[in-house]
Each structure stands twice: as structure tokens, then as C-alpha cells.
Amino acid sequence: QTVLVASDTHPDGYPTVEAVKYFGQLVSERTAGRYSVDVKFGAQLGQEADTVEQVRAGAIAINRTSLGPWNGLVKQTIVPSLPYIFKSTAHARSVMSGPVGDEILAAFEPYGVIGLAFYDGGARSFYTSEKQITSVADLKGMKLRTMQSDIFVDMMAAFGATATPMPYGEVYSAIETGVVDGAENNFPSYDTAKHSEVAKFYTLDEHLIVPEVLVISKMVWDGISPEDQAVIRQAAKDSVAKQYELWDAKVAESRKIVEGSGSTIVEVADKQAFVDAVKPVYDKYAADPELKALIEKIQAAE
Amino acid sequence: MTAARPRLRKLGRALSALSTAALYLAGFFLVLMTLFVGWQVFTRYVLNWSNAWTEPAAVFLMSWFIFLGSAVGIRENYHLGFDVLLYVLPRSGKKYLRTISDLVVLAFALGMVVYGMQLVLLSWAARMPTLGIPEGAKYISVVAGGALIVIFALERLVLRWSGVDIDADVNLDLDAVPDAGTVKEV
Amino acid sequence: MELWVLFGTFVLLMLIGTPIAFCLGVAAFATALYMKLPPLVIFQQLNSGMNIFTLLAVPFFIYAGDLMVRGGIAQRIIDFASSLIGHVRGGMGQVNIATATLFGGISGSAVAEAAAVGGLMIPQMKARGYGADYAVNVTSMAALIALLIPPSHNMIIYSISAGGKISIADLFTAGIIPGLLFALVLMLTAYVVARRRGYPTEPFPGFRRVGYLFLVSLPGLLLIAIIFGGVRSGVFTASESSCIAVFYALLVTVLVYRRMGWRDFVHATMGAVRTTSMVLLIIGTAAAFSYLMARLSVPALMIDFLNDISSDPLMILLLLNVLMLLLGTFMDMGPMIIITTPIFLPVVQAYGIDPVHFGVIMILNLGIGLNTPPVGAVQFVACAVGKITVWQAMRSIWPFYGASLVVLGLVTYIPEISLWLPRLFRGT
Ligand code: NA
Ligand code: NA
Numbered sequence: 034q035t036v037l038v039a040s041d042t043h044p045d046g047y048p049t050v051e052a053v054k055y056f057g058q059l060v061s062e063r064t065a066g067r068y069s070v071d072v073k074f075g076a077q078l079g080q081e082a083d084t085v086e087q088v089r090a091g092a093i094a095i096n097r098t099s100l101g102p103w104n105g106l107v108k109q110t111i112v113p114s115l116p117y118i119f120k121s122t123a124h125a126r127s128v129m130s131g132p133v134g135d136e137i138l139a140a141f142e143p144y145g146v147i148g149l150a151f152y153d154g155g156a157r158s159f160y161t162s163e164k165q166i167t168s169v170a171d172l173k174g175m176k177l178r179t180m181q182s183d184i185f186v187d188m189m190a191a192f193g194a195t196a197t198p199m200p201y202g203e204v205y206s207a208i209e210t211g212v213v214d215g216a217e218n219n220f221p222s223y224d225t226a227k228h229s230e231v232a233k234f235y236t237l238d239e240h241l242i243v244p245e246v247l248v249i250s251k252m253v254w255d256g257i258s259p260e261d262q263a264v265i266r267q268a269a270k271d272s273v274a275k276q277y278e279l280w281d282a283k284v285a286e287s288r289k290i291v292e293g294s295g296s297t298i299v300e301v302a303d304k305q306a307f308v309d310a311v312k313p314v315y316d317k318y319a320a321d322p323e324l325k326a327l328i329e330k331i332q333a334a335e
Numbered sequence: 336m337t338a339a340r341p342r343l344r345k346l347g348r349a350l351s352a353l354s355t356a357a358l359y360l361a362g363f364f365l366v367l368m369t370l371f372v373g374w375q376v377f378t379r380y381v382l383n384w385s386n387a388w389t390e391p392a393a394v395f396l397m398s399w400f401i402f403l404g405s406a407v408g409i410r411e412n413y414h415l416g417f418d419v420l421l422y423v424l425p426r427s428g429k430k431y432l433r434t435i436s437d438l439v440v441l442a443f444a445l446g447m448v449v450y451g452m453q454l455v456l457l458s459w460a461a462r463m464p465t466l467g468i469p470e471g472a473k474y475i476s477v478v479a480g481g482a483l484i485v486i487f488a489l490e491r492l493v494l495r496w497s498g499v500d501i502d503a504d505v506n507l508d509l510d511a512v513p514d515a516g517t518v519k520e521v
Numbered sequence: 522m523e524l525w526v527l528f529g530t531f532v533l534l535m536l537i538g539t540p541i542a543f544c545l546g547v548a549a550f551a552t553a554l555y556m557k558l559p560p561l562v563i564f565q566q567l568n569s570g571m572n573i574f575t576l577l578a579v580p581f582f583i584y585a586g587d588l589m590v591r592g593g594i595a596q597r598i599i600d601f602a603s604s605l606i607g608h609v610r611g612g613m614g615q616v617n618i619a620t621a622t623l624f625g626g627i628s629g630s631a632v633a634e635a636a637a638v639g640g641l642m643i644p645q646m647k648a649r650g651y652g653a654d655y656a657v658n659v660t661s662m663a664a665l666i667a668l669l670i671p672p673s674h675n676m677i678i679y680s681i682s683a684g685g686k687i688s689i690a691d692l693f694t695a696g697i698i699p700g701l702l703f704a705l706v707l708m709l710t711a712y713v714v715a716r717r718r719g720y721p722t723e724p725f726p727g728f729r730r731v732g733y734l735f736l737v738s739l740p741g742l743l744l745i746a747i748i749f750g751g752v753r754s755g756v757f758t759a760s761e762s763s764c765i766a767v768f769y770a771l772l773v774t775v776l777v778y779r780r781m782g783w784r785d786f787v788h789a790t791m792g793a794v795r796t797t798s799m800v801l802l803i804i805g806t807a808a809a810f811s812y813l814m815a816r817l818s819v820p821a822l823m824i825d826f827l828n829d830i831s832s833d834p835l836m837i838l839l840l841l842n843v844l845m846l847l848l849g850t851f852m853d854m855g856p857m858i859i860i861t862t863p864i865f866l867p868v869v870q871a872y873g874i875d876p877v878h879f880g881v882i883m884i885l886n887l888g889i890g891l892n893t894p895p896v897g898a899v900q901f902v903a904c905a906v907g908k909i910t911v912w913q914a915m916r917s918i919w920p921f922y923g924a925s926l927v928v929l930g931l932v933t934y935i936p937e938i939s940l941w942l943p944r945l946f947r948g949t
Contacts, residue, residue, distance in 0.1 A: 073816070078815060079566060079812065087565070089457060090457055090562070092558055092562040104464070105463065105470060106461040181387070182465075195384050198465075199758060203575070203758045212379075212756075212758055226677075227680060362787070362793075365793060368580070368581075369581065372577065372761055375761065376756070376757045376764070376765065380757070394574050394577070397571065400794065401798045401802055404795060404798020407798075408798060408799050436539040442550070443546045443547050446560060454561050474564075
């Protein structure tokens with residue numbers, strides 16, 4: 034009778050939270066109740082960077098985060114975080130649930146956690162208040178709020194735009210008042226954070242299709258019998274399809290809402306131009322031969 | 336203070352210097368934080384480019400500033416307390432309660448040193464985004480602040496049990512800091 | 522049992538007068554040891570609870586306040602305001618609330634508000650013979666207006682916690698009338714208390730004098746316009762505006778009033794270090810304490826008890842209000858919103874209560890919790906600025922608690938107070 038405490042920073046009901054709950058349900062059923070999962074959602078146990086340290090130290094058993102907070106630790110996680118690394122959501126899913134995904138999961142182990150599975154964190158695109166982005170040239174000189182990550186800063190520099198970091202809670206009024214020209218995120222966040230109220234142009238450039246990762250603390254893992262370990266691994270893999278299904282429904286719902294409330298979805302005419310523009314970002318990270326090999330594997334995969 | 340033995344007085348002077356140094360360093364960090372955020376606004380609005388480093392750097396300095404200032408607060412006794420019981424207890428009882436409080440502070444500060452160190456080691460391998468320094472660096476302030484609090488809490492314990500009346504009132508050079516946000520206890 | 526360790530240690534240490542930051546920290550530390558959690562998690566939360574960029578507004582507004590007080594800005598603004606409405610009984614209390622309402626349109630943080638307005642007003646009120654407790658209580662209560670009048674970060678947190686089904690624009694608009702109502706009720710309360718205590722009235726000095734004092738105080742008053750205009754026009758964000766306040770205060774005191782020397786500057790800086798490090802340490806240890814509450818499922822336990830009772834929406838709202846007041850007594854606003862919104866909101870929506878309306882109720886309710894010990898960040902700031910203990914403030918805070926509960930009752934049971942304006946804006 035062991036309760037595994039899990040953290041997820043999204044609110045209750047969010048696809049990742051529901052997927053972790055589903056995973057817990059499977060674990061509980063298949064271990065005849067020897068293990069269960071208590072999901073602490075809504076960043077109750079801290080922001081992602083905090084929970085990464087907690088799961089490494091064994092303070093929590095299971096953690097679901099984006100790859101961002103792992104970038105500075107597990108260098109292999111940088112590759113799926115690169116802009117335009119995946120051709121499409123389908124490509125991303127097939128790569129991350131295949132052998133390349135398993136290779137990246139295995140890279141977590143030296144850092145005190147066992148990688149269990151990758152979820153879909155959605156495709157992130159730019160949205161702006163005044164000027165539509167239809168080409169790379171439109172991005173030049175724009176001030177856009179991005180996540181606090183080196184890859185983002187490098188990508189924005191490559192576009193000739195300015196990455197403007199600021200707390201998430203300030204983004205809405207920063208767009209409204211023009212402190213920034215816009216921001217970038219996936220459809221559900223664009224909708225739920227209400228940024229669609231102030232930034233009407235959503236450009237479908239999909240610069241980032243970023244997987245999310247489910248890990249278990251190695252300290253906890255080592256105390257689990259090999260049979261139960263296998264059950265937990267399989268349950269995690271089995272929760273992935275469920276997460277995809279929930280995620281797709283969420284994206285469709287959010288997209289419908291923002292379109293209904295008057296957002297313009299802008300298609301980019303020449304996506305290859307965006308891909309070409311971020312080449313300097315690849316040059317920087319592909320300097321590492323291991324990462325270079327990984328990049329090539331992903332690009333070669335179907 | 337005058338009643339104390341000369342060795343204690345010498346120690347007190349050394350710790351005064353340490354406390355003043357910590358206070359001035361915290362003040363310097365406050366000024367630096369102001370400059371960083373000001374620079375962030377200036378570059379974005381006037382020069383039309385953004386610094387990614389100003390925000391994490393200001394936040395990084397803030398925790399140093401808080402722990403240094405808090406440690407000085409232990410020595411100068413300006414932390415907020417809720418001292419209902421101290422009103423009703425006789426003076427001798429107060430001495431024991433104050434001792435317990437200082438021991439509690441000491442225990443927490445030791446935790447800051449020990450577990451702060453664990454945090455530094457745990458996250459040293461990770462890189463902080465933007466700043467590029469080890470993630471563990473953000474916990475050095477916990478260790479340093481904890482160490483200062485340990486020293487100042489020990490000083491209070493030693494002084495009290497050497498017969499120095501440190502609980503009578505706030506021990507502050509009020510002339511030097513007339514508008515400091517000091518809070519008198521009791 | 523873990524809960525007993527957590528709360529028992531906390532209450533015991535508080536009673537013997539241990540500084541509150543350490544009551545919270547050690548209670549969390551002891552509970553982690555008892556639960557065999559790696560204790561480093563407590564010290565991690567201590568650090569990350571205070572490492573939030575938006576929190577920089579706290580030291581900056583306190584610092585700007587110190588500079589304004591030392592550099593003569595505060596004095597001139599208050600001279601002007603006092604000449605204007607000082608002839609009302611206890612006029613400085615009214616000036617305090619009016620100023621807080623204006624500042625509320627600039628900042629969304631009640632803590633920063635208490636620091637800014639308190640730093641300005643409390644020393645002046647004390648100098649004019651007002652009790653420090655009165656000045657502190659008026660300040661800490663008036664600071665809550667900032668939570669209701671836009672901008673309000675907490676409303677954004679609420680909207681996100683609600684899974685994004687709620688428009689932030691609507692929430693912002695919904696807060697305006699409750700915010701102004703709160704200001705009005707506080708002014709009435711402050712007036713009654715001031716009358717009972719016989720606080721001074723000052724003779725009306727005549728319009729010539731008022732005009733003169735206005736001109737003299739104009740450089741200071743411009744700060745409000747600069748901050749407001751800067752935020753509205755997008756030169757800087759709300760939390761950056763606190764830093765601009767520091768720069769502007771320095772500019773005016775050094776160049777215009779020529780009152781600020783190097784020595785004054787150093788003293789103001791050290792004063793700000795002392796005040797804010799103490800307050801922010803409490804915010805850090807409160808984060809560690811909250812972490813354990815979340816791990817011990819305290820909010821969920823509270824909800825279980827609610828499920829057994831009632832089918833009447835009025836009753837549910839009453840219960841939720843009591844529950845939030847209880848939780849708000851012990852917990853900080855941000856985590857409270859994030860934890861309770863997903864649990865409470867489905868309940869109230871099932872009873873047909875508008876989520877925008879409930880958001881305003883929650884913000885006001887948890888805002889009151891910022892003024893209740895043991896975990897009351899706004900009250901701590903106001904007490905620190907006023908140089909009194911929380912205990913001293915508590916002895917005369919009751920009329921103000923009463924006033925805020927009256928407003929909470931009105932806002933809870935008359936949805937139109939919140940919903941009329943957003944509907945007007947949407948044209949529905
Ligand atoms: Na506000
Ligand atoms: Na409270």
C-alpha cells in the first residue's frame with residue numbers, strides 16, 4: 034500500500050493532469066492496489082523547476098513537466114525543444130513514442146529519475162495584437178513575450194525579433210498596453226489565459242511542437258520490485274494514447290472558442306522560410322556530436 | 336553591554352562589523368536590483384531591445400538581499416513576533432521563552448546551512464537558463480544567510496546567559512537609522 | 522497526526538513569541554522530518570517562495586516610500602491633501618483611503634500598496650497625533666482596494682486556475698464597483714472611529730493656500746500620473762512601475778527639492794533593507810508551510826466537510842465565505858486561489874452562481890485574509906512601516922474587519938454590484 038505523490042503544474046481537468054490520473058488508475062488496478070498515485074495539480078508543490086529538484090531528491094515520486102526545466106540538466110532534451118524539429122504533430126508523436134523517444138528517456142537516469150513516457154505539449158505559435166505575421170520579415174523588430182529559455186532567446190534573435198521575458202500573469206496587460214507586440218503559445222493557453230482577447234492574430238507557424246515528460250524518482254524506483262516496475266512502465270506508455278485523445282479534444286475546443294470570439298487564424302505562406310531562418314540555432318546546438326546525431330535521427334524519421 | 340566581560344565586548348565588536356557589512360551588502364544589492372530593472376525598462380522602451388538576463392539577475396539578487404537582511408534582523412531583533420504570553424509572564428520566565436525562541440531560530444538556520452548545501456550540490460550540474468550559471472548557485476544565499484543567522488543567534492544566547500539584558504528593548508543605533516522599519520517587540 | 526505536528530508546532534512557537542517567519546519555517550521543518558520527507562524541500566520552498574519577479578514590487582515600493590518620506594515628497598503631498606479635506610474629522614484617514622484607491626489603479630498587489638501608501642502616510646499620521654494602530658489598520662485595509670480595482674494579478678491567476686473559462690477583461694471590469702464600494706465603506710468607518718477617538722480636524726486654510734500647496738506638491742503628485750500613464754500606455758509593466766517609482770523619487774528629491782544627500786540616501790536604503798527583508802522572509806517560510814498543507818491535502822479535507830451540507834446557494838456561498846476566511850487566515854492568496862478555485866468553482870456553478878461574480882467574492886475574501894494573523898502579508902507590511910506589533914494592531918482592527926465583512930456580504934448577495942459593469946461593457 035504505497036501512495037506515489039505526483040506533481041503537475043496544470044489545473045485539474047487539464048489533459049496532462051487527467052492523463053497522470055489515468056496512469057495512476059492503471060497502476061492501481063494492475064498492482065492490485067499495492068501502488069496508487071495521488072496527483073497534486075495546479076502547481077501545489079511548486080513550479081516545474083522546483084518539482085524537478087524534488088523528484089530528483091525523492092521528495093515526490095512522480096513528475097509531469099514540459100522539457101524546458103530539464104534542458105539545463107539532460108542535454109538530450111534540448112533536441113525535441115528545437116524550433117521546427119518536427120514536421121507535424123503526427124511526426125512528433127511517432128518520433129517521441131518510438132526508439133528515439135526511448136533513447137531520450139534513457140538519458141534521464143544519470144540525473145536521479147527514470148523517464149517513463151512523453152506526452153504531447155502541443156504546437157506553439159505566435160500571436161500578435163496589431164500586425165499580422167505572415168512571413169519572417171514581419172517578425173523583424175517585434176517585441177514578443179517568450180518563455181525564459183536559451184533556445185527561445187536564440188530563436189527570436191534568429192528571427193530578428195526581441196524575446197521579452199516577463200511573468201506569465203503580466204502578459205495579458207502587457208499585450209493590451211503594447212509593452213509587447215504579442216506572445217506565443219498553443220491554442221489551449223492562448224484561449225484559457227484569455228490572450229485571445231488582446232491579441233487577435235494567431236499565426237500558425239508552429240515553431241515548437243514540444244513534448245512533455247513523465248518521470249519517476251530513481252530513489253522510489255529502486256524500492257519497487259522488477260514486476261511492479263514493468264507494470265508502471267507499461268501503464269505510463271498506455272496513458273499516452275489517452276493523453277493524445279484528451280489533448281486533441283482540448284485543442285479543437287480552444288480553437289473553436291477563439292475563432293468564435295473573433296480571432297484571425299493566419300496561415301503562413303512559406304513555412305520553409307521560417308525553418309531556414311532558425312538555422313543559426315541548429316548550428317549552435319549541433320556543435321555537440323551527440324545532439325547532432327539525435328537531430329539527424331529525428332529528421333530522418335517518419 | 337558595559338557590564339559584560341572584555342572578551343565578550345571584543346566579540347561583540349567583531350560581530351557588529353560583520354552585521355554592518357551584511358547590511359551594507361544587502362543595501363548594495365537593493366540598489367543593483369533597481370538598476371537592473373530600470374535598465375530592463377530603458378533598453379526595451381528607449382533602445383527597443385530586451386535583456387533576457389535582467390529579470391533572473393534581479394530575482395537572484397533579491398534572495399541574497401532577503402537572507403542578509405534577515406540575518407541582521409536577528410542581531411538587531413527586528414523580526415515580527417506575536418508575543419501574547421510575554422505580557423503575562425514575569426521577567427525571569429521571559430528569559431526562558433526568549434532562549435527557546437533563539438534555539439528555534441538556531442535550529443532553522445542550521446537547516447538552512449545543511450539542506451541549503453544539499454540543494455546546492457543537487458542542482459549544481461544543471462544550468463540556469465539565460466544566466467548560464469549553475470542552477471545550484473541560487474541556493475548559496477540560503478547557506479550564507481543560514482550561517483550568519485547561526486552566528487547571530489549564538490551571540491544572543493551567549494549574551495543572555497552572561498547576564499546581558501538583550502531582551503529589554505530593540506538594540507539599535509537609532510540615530511544612525513532614524514527611519515528604519517524597525518519593529519519593537521513587546 | 523502530521524497535521525497536529527504542523528499546526529501544533531506553529532501555534533506553540535507563536536505563543537512564546539518566536540518571530541513569525543521562524544514559527545512557519547520550523548513548523549514546516551519539523552513536519553517534514555516527522556513525515557520522513559527529504560527536509561531540503563522545505564528550504565527549496567523557502568527560497569522559491571520569495572524568488573518571484575513580481576515580488577520585487579515590495580522592496581521597490583517600500584524603498585520609493587522611504588526616499589519620498591526622506592526627500593520631502595510625502596510631506597508636501599500630505600500637506601496638500603490635508604488642506605483639501607483635513608477639516609473633516611480624522612481627515613488623514615480619508616486622505617489615506619483616497620490615495621490607496623488612486624494607487625490601486627496602478628498596482629495589483631495589496632502588499633506593495635500597503636508599502637507605498639503606508640510608507641507615505643503612516644509616519645505623517647503618527648506625526649499628527651493619530652494612533653499608530655489606527656494608521657496601520659486604515660492602511661492595511663485600504664490596501665485591499667488594489668486587489669479589486671484593475672490591474673489585479675490575482676484575478677488573472679483565478680481565471681487561469683478556473684481552466685480559462687472566464688474572461689479576464691470581465692473580471693477586471695467586475696472589480697471596479699466593489700473596489701469603490703469598499704473604499705466608501707472604509708471611509709465611513711474611518712470617520713466614525715476618528716470621531717470617537719477625537720482625532721484632529723484642521724481649519725480650512727482657504728483656496729489660495731490650497732492652490733499653493735497643490736503647486737508645491739505637484740512634482741510628487743506627478744509620480745501617480747507617470748506611473749498610471751506609463752502602465753496604461755505600455756512603457757512599463759505594473760511590477761516594473763515600482764522600480765520607476767524609485768528612480769522618479771530620487772530624481773525629484775535630489776534635483777527638484779534638493780533634500781536628498783548621500784547620507785540620507787544610504788539611510789533610506791538601509792531602512793528599506795530592514796523592513797522588506799523581514800517581510801519577504803515571512804513570504805518565503807509561508808511558502809514552505811503552504812507546501813506541507815498541500816501535501817497533507819488540507820484544502821481537500823475542508824471541502825469534504827462541505828459536501829455533506831446544504832442545497833441552498835445562499836447557504837453554500839455563506840459556507841464558502843466562512844471556509845475561505847478560515848483558510849485565508851492561515852494561507853497566502855496566490856496558492857489559495859490556485860488550490861481552491863478548481864474545487865470551489867464547480868460547486869458554485871452547479872448552483873447557478875456566475876463565475877465572474879464568484880471571482881470577485883474570492884478575491885475580496887482572501888484579500889481580507891491578508892490582514893489576519895498568523896499569515897497576513899499586508900498586515901505585516903503595514904505593522905512594519907508603522908513600527909508596531911501585529912498584536913497592537915489587532916486590538917483596534919475590529920471596526921475595519923466589520924466594515925470589510927459588510928462589503929463582503931453585499932458583494933456576495935448582490936451579484937449586480939459585480940456583474941452590472943461588465944454586462945454594460947459587453948452590451949448584453
Ligand atoms: Na489594482
Ligand atoms: Na491571513
